[in-house]
Amino acid sequence: EAQVTQNPRYLITVTGKKLTVTCSQNMNHEYMSWYRQDPGLGLRQIYYSMNVEVTDKGDVPEGYKVSRKEKRNFPLILESPSPNQTSLYFCASSLRRPQFWGPQETQYFGPGTRLLVL
C-alpha cells in the first residue's frame, strides 16, 4: 500500500529538549516536504527536498533542520524546541516537484504529528 508514515503521532515535550519527527514513504518519490498547520494560518511549508541530499527552505524554516540521506526518509529535527513550535506537522511526498506536476500527479500526506512544547 502506498503510504507516508510519520512518527510519533503525538508528542509532548519541554522547551530545549531536542526531538526528531520521522517521515518515510514507500513510493520512490523524489519530492518530500514538511508543513506545519496552525489555526488561522493554514498550512505552511517548512522545508522541502527535491531529491537525495537536496533540501531547501520553505516559508517558515527557522528553528528546524532536515536531512535527506536516503530517498525514502525525510526526518524533521527540532534542535531546541520552543512553545511557538507547538503545532500540527505533516510530511508529504510526490513523484515530482511541484513545478513539474501534471494532472496525473498526486501528493500523499502522512497522518500528522501533534506537537506540544511546554
Next chain:
Amino acid sequence: KNEVEQSPQNLTAQEGEFITINCSYSVGISALHWLQQHPGGGIVSLFMLSSGKKKHGRLIATINIQEKHSSLHITASHPRDSAVYICAVGGSQGNLIFGKGTKLSVKP
C-alpha cells in the same frame, strides 16, 4: 498580499445544496492541487488540475489558467462532505503555496 486566496473562509450549507469553493492565485503554475482535510486532521488529495475540468463522483474541479482561478464544486452535498478544503499551487523554486482553506459544514 497572499499569493493564493480562497473564498469563502467558512461555508454552511443544507444537505443537498450545490456548493462552490473558489481559489485564486497570482503566481505562474504547472498545476493546482485541491485537498480535503477531515475533522480528524488527515489530509487527502482530491484533484490535480492543469487545465479544464475534472470530475470524481459528486466533486467537480475546474481551472482557468488565463484568469488564474479554480473552483471546486460539490453537487448534492451531504454531511459527510463536511471538511476543510484547501488549494495549493507550486512556486517556481519547488516550494508549495497554500490557501488558508475553506471550512465547510453541511447540515442534515
